Amino acid sequence: MNELLLEIKNKVSAALKENNYNDDVVINFCNKLELGEFQYNGMMKLSKIYGEVPRDMAQKVVNVLSKDKFFSKVEVAGPGFINIVVNNDEIIKFINKSINDVKLLVPKINPCKIIIDYGGANAAKALHVGHMRSANIGEGLNRLARIFGNEVISDVHLGDLGRQSGMLISEIKKRNPELCFFDKDYKGEYPKIDITSKMLGEYYSIASMSAKEDEKRMEEVREITSLVESGYPPYLNLWKQIVEVSSRDIKNTYLLLNTKFDLWEGEMDSIKYTDKVLEYVKDYMYPSEGAMVVDVKEEGDKLDIPPMIIINRNGATNYETRELGTLYSRMERFNPDEIWYVVDNRQSLHFIQSFRVARKCGIVNDNTKLLHLGFGTINGKDGKPFKTRDGGVMQLNDLIAMIRNEITKKVSDRVTDDLKEDTISKLTIATLKYADLVSFRSTDYIFDVEKFSSFEGKTGPYVLYTEVRIKSLLDKNNLDKYNIEIITDKELPIYLKLLEVSNVLYKSYEEKSLNYICDYLYELCSLYNKFYGECNITNETDIKLKNSWLSLSKYVYDVNKFLLDILAIDIPSRM
Numbered sequence: 409m410n411e412l413l414l415e416i417k418n419k420v421s422a423a424l425k426e427n428n429y430n431d432d433v434v435i436n437f438c439n440k441l442e443l444g445e446f447q448y449n450g451m452m453k454l455s456k457i458y459g460e461v462p463r464d465m466a467q468k469v470v471n472v473l474s475k476d477k478f479f480s481k482v483e484v485a486g487p488g489f490i491n492i493v494v495n496n497d498e499i500i501k502f503i504n505k506s507i508n509d510v511k512l513l514v515p516k517i518n519p520c521k522i523i524i525d526y527g528g529a530n531a532a533k534a535l536h537v538g539h540m541r542s543a544n545i546g547e548g549l550n551r552l553a554r555i556f557g558n559e560v561i562s563d564v565h566l567g568d569l570g571r572q573s574g575m576l577i578s579e580i581k582k583r584n585p586e587l588c589f590f591d592k593d594y595k596g597e598y599p600k601i602d603i604t605s606k607m608l609g610e611y612y613s614i615a616s617m618s619a620k621e622d623e624k625r626m627e628e629v630r631e632i633t634s635l636v637e638s639g640y641p642p643y644l645n646l647w648k649q650i651v652e653v654s655s656r657d658i659k660n661t662y663l664l665l666n667t668k669f670d671l672w673e674g675e676m677d678s679i680k681y682t683d684k685v686l687e688y689v690k691d692y693m694y695p696s697e698g699a700m701v702v703d704v705k706e707e708g709d710k711l712d713i714p715p716m717i718i719i720n721r722n723g724a725t726n727y728e729t730r731e732l733g734t735l736y737s738r739m740e741r742f743n744p745d746e747i748w749y750v751v752d753n754r755q756s757l758h759f760i761q762s763f764r765v766a767r768k769c770g771i772v773n774d775n776t777k778l779l780h781l782g783f784g785t786i787n788g789k790d791g792k793p794f795k796t797r798d799g800g801v802m803q804l805n806d807l808i809a810m811i812r813n814e815i816t817k818k819v820s821d822r823v824t825d826d827l828k829e830d831t832i833s834k835l836t837i838a839t840l841k842y843a844d845l846v847s848f849r850s851t852d853y854i855f856d857v858e859k860f861s862s863f864e865g866k867t868g869p870y871v872l873y874t875e876v877r878i879k880s881l882l883d884k885n886n887l888d889k890y891n892i893e894i895i896t897d898k899e900l901p902i903y904l905k906l907l908e909v910s911n912v913l914y915k916s917y918e919e920k921s922l923n924y925i926c927d928y929l930y931e932l933c934s935l936y937n938k939f940y941g942e943c944n945i946t947n948e949t950d951i952k953l954k955n956s957w958l959s960l961s962k963y964v965y966d967v968n969k970f971l972l973d974i975l976a977i978d979i980p981s982r983m
């Protein structure tokens with residue numbers, strides 16, 4: 409809540425007290441401006457406690473509030489609502505206070521130390537659209553959490569162990585069996601291999617195709633995979649080189665999405681903690697169908713939560729074991745207050761199991777909160793998981809290319825050549841990110857390329873268009889000092905919307921979903937564009953009014969920019 413809302417709340421509470429009523433007052437924004445700007449509707453509830461008629465009670469409170477110059481109108485409505493209009497001077501005071509620093513709008517909380525695990529791309533494999541969701545949501549939540557003053561450590565948690573290691577090494581072996589990595593008796597240093605990420609892609613698809621058809625080849629892939637995981641030096645060395653090549657690519661893709669990580673760690677880094685994990689779980693682990701498992705069922709579970717497999721039937725550890733190793737290492741090295749996992753909803757069982765084992769066995773203590781922030785699936789127009797035109801899995805690159813294509817068509821004759829590339833890239837990423845963040849985090853949504861890249865409606869380009877337009881207005885009408893002096897009815901709705909920023913930030917942070925910020929951006933831009941269309945700001949002759957309008961425009965620009973920065977969306981200079 410911002411100071412202005414807090415002041416309304418305090419004044420209403422005091423007026424209630426004067427009449428011997430008591431309530432934890434909630435002030436709502438009125439959605440119909442003709443009724444009022446704000447509303448208190450606690451009277452119906454209070455009337456049950458005090459046994460009086462709500463309208464009469466409301467009138468008594470209104471009588472007190474009406475004497476206060478802070479309000480320009482307070483009245484009783486309907487069965488006992490109190491509708492409130494704040495004096496414009498109070499709004500002016502409030503806005504002017506933060507006119508040069510909209511960061512002041514961020515509500516105060518008790519900050520803490522948070523690790524956020526997002527990204528989760530897999531080495532030597534292309535990023536798919538699910539990885540993009542993790543990056544977009546994770547980066548947004550990271551920035552949001554920092555704005556609230558938390559200490560945040562982000563970790564990409566690269567999927568750098570798995571079947572792909574076996575696939576690639578078996579393909580390299582087939583092509584170059586003479587390499588020292590395949591000579592059991594080789595004792596020397598391992599050489600640098602010459603491999604590009606393009607080759608990795610080709611090798612991977614060839615190997616996986618032949619492993620599908622040839623059981624012997626598949627057996628070899630499995631064997632190599634488990635040798636890599638158990639740390640067999642030549643394969644581990646070879647694999648690490650492959651991971652390095654692929655990581656460079658993955659990093660660039662994340663950069664394209666304005667996404668960066670403090671830690672570039674992966675599942676492989678957790679292997680060194682496997683013994684520690686086994687020490688913690690040994691008293692809880694028992695054999696089951698050849699594997700070693702830990703029970704995690706709890707009373708009150710609505711679903712059947714099966715035991716978590718710590719050691720596979722073949723003696724190897726797995727994704728779960730590595731999750732626990734990573735958790736152990738995070739607790740040891742950082743002792744965070746919270747760990748957030750921004751990972752697909754479809755992994756929810758994995759996280760329920762891992763969190764329960766970690767707590768039960770003491771890897772994580774009660775002071776650390778573990779949250780799986782799941783997200784939904786991206787579907788195509790047919791409502792089924794998004795596929796490419798030829799029916800293949802939608803890779804992130806395919807999606808970016810589709811959007812870029814659409815945006816290029818639109819921008820072509822609007823922007824001069826020197827700026828075209830910058831505008832197209834920024835609009836492409838804005839389209840992608842806004843579309844990906846505008847629905848509540850955990851819901852599935854349909855990716856409609858045409859709709860999301862439109863310059864009209866609830867889209868990234870629409871918000872950016874508003875920003876570019878305001879910027880050009882401000883450049884044309886240079887002001888030395890921004891200060892609001894007057895508010896007229898025309899722009900009042902914009903001011904009232906601006907009073908909501910703190911609540912929107914808080915709600916997004918509380919629910920860990922950026923859709924509230926996206927909605928708000930759209931609403932603020934719509935109100936601003938309506939005002940812009942109706943009022944000729946540049947030609948306004950009343951200088952006080954003109955300057956107030958320009959100051960308001962700059963405030964709207966700054967608030968939008970502040971929120972776009974949280975979403976990691978950049979603003980082009982022209983569009």
Ligand code: ARG
Pocket residue numbers: 525527528529530565566567731749751
């Ligand atoms: N690499 C995994 C995948 O592609 C995601 C990793 C998510 N993070 C985690 N701590 N498990 O499915």
